[in-house]
Amino acid sequence: MVVIDLFSGAGGLTEGFMRQGFEIVAHVEKDKWACETLKTRIIYHFLKSKNDLEIYFDYFKRVNGYRNIEESRQTIYRKYPEIKEKLQYEVLNKAFGNPLEEKNVTGIDEIIELLEDSLKYKNYSSTDLIIGGPPCQAYSLVGRGRMKDKAETDKRNYLFRYYKEIVKHFKPRMFIFENVPGILNAKKGEVFKSIVDEFKEIGYILLAGTNDDPKECILHASDFGVHQSRKRMILFGFRDDLNYQYPDFKKYAYSFENMTTKNAIGDLPKLKSGQGSDFDTLNYVSNEGESLSAFQRLMRADSIGVINHKSRSNQERDLRIYKKAIEFAESGKRLMYTDIPEEDRTHKNEKAFLDRFKVHMKNEIPHTIVAHISKDGHYNIHPDINQCRSLTVREAARIQSFPDNYIFEGPRTAQFTQVGNAVPPLMAEAIAKAIKEYLNKEISPLYR
Template structure:
């Protein structure tokens, strides 16, 4: 089953489909470092298929400067020269747009041509992806005000639609934030449905067809140790029912909590750790690990991206207060911060600025803002008084420990925060495979 991934990011949605046996022939992504992460992940899966993960581990150990990525990766390409051509052709570092208006953009016709080249005459079965969502989201609209109404990101789905129209996949998956259903008083979603209807696709937002606003999926229901609400739009030419994604989620016999997600990762003080390969696991006694931690450690030699930010003393004092509040089930409000540590006069807008991922709670949503500061993602250990590392955030997003995020730390955080959690995408992929391609009742036509 052949898949094209649009607006790929760091590959969280791709990861689930690869695990379920789909073949990804192309990723289209505008951000450079996300593209480098995609290339590295393709290398991982390629080497795993050849029982040669030791070579991937060697790359991990020696890769300690993002500026030397091409040089470091050469140890893989020297042994598998065909792999270099594969990653360069499949990962398309392109921005959808009109080159006449934006010199950095690439015309959709050129992107389609590059995808076709990878297909080699084969048919696309599934298109996946979610156009950038900031302008749809409630947070994004709150920060951007009127500018959100004119933000071109609101209309990137037209390029998604055009690619779907050209390749005519049997189904497509369009993942996005819940705000897409309410943006512009619901008009954005109405337009999306109308546009796909004109090219022969029925698009469903969930099981409740009368009130789409009720069709919100929580990633925690799909095996992810995180409260992360999303909309999964499902498009089909064959009047298929909306898949039962929850039915295919990984189910572990334990509580979904911050403790079970990250408690095995090494103790760090601010400024300690490593942005690249931290080292092998300190605790290899699986009896002391949660089921989730065991799952995250599969096919990994150790810990990547476990570097703690440096924090000002003022922030650490605030973090201590926030952790003490979290311990009794409360969240620190900005008005509770002493004047000497308060930096904003408008306390209402920053009321929920500080938030702890408390040990026994389901972690709250990781978003791209974690790349700017860690105040909304405070580690629960009062003896550490710091924000989450990239690896801790990645764990909460269900990225396995062998998943390497390329680029500077800020871009690592952004990639993690923007991603679809892999366990969520795996449940989606399995549902699509079983209910759309393997189910005799809804057997999809192999011909147009």
């Protein structure tokens, strides 16, 4: 089951498919740090297939910064020299675009040629599946709110055409196009209609779900065992000569009881503002009298400790606001900007973004982790008043369902962006299981 992953990010979608035995022959991703994260994860899966995770754990323990990644990987390369070539073919650090109009982009013909080389490297002549989703900021309601009028002309509204050209060239049996629900409303619905029509022109049917109204087909990550309130569109495309129907993704979902912030991140090492480490491995600690939740046990599997767990250093003013926000949360309320003492307010706007300081309530499901967490942590405050800080990368990754052995490379800002933009791996794995059912033709589809 041969797969190409486009707009790969840190690899959340890939992770789910790799766990189900799909072979990802190539990733195309423009961000260099996300590419380094992809490489590290490919190394992990390679070493796991060799029953040699000890050498991965050695890398896990030796990483002490993002400027010496290749140096830290040398021990792995010396034992498995083939990995270096494997990474060159499987991770393509390229941005789609027109080189005649934009800087630092690669034309579609060159990317297709590179993807052909990746297939040949693995001795494949075709691909079964293409997965991925163009950057979604221009589609998302939050992104469009920040961009205002620019959202209507943003070129990211049309990056799907590069995705379409890849599908047109490689002619996979099907594809998975993941995105935010805002894609349905972008340019008053014109973008989504264009996507459906243009795929139809190249011989592919695109379904948004089992309901004729796409707006009724929005999926919730929490229905897949992800401890997070997160909405997503999973568009399913297939060649029009195939009689496929929209898969029953939820059939393969993980199920956990009490999907709360506490059961997602409550077992991680406790930190105050400025404490922890971006790259050093922190030991797991046991919370006296408390057992691990099923989700926590799953996240800890095949891991020797906690990495990417460094808290931001906050100003005293922010810490005062965080403390007040947590006190409100403990009484079941949300802090509004107007609740903040005037001496701690930074602007006089009392009409917009009144909930910009938001706590992940201890006994409720965490709210959506988005890429803006890389800018500040105000919308992602830890519920423990004794810690009184914003979430770390590892905590955000847990809420996104990334396992603890998943290393995010690059500076912390880049790590946060990778986590916020990712597809939750547990959701991706359920999707992969349903697609594998189709590709193997084991049973008949359930829905039209």
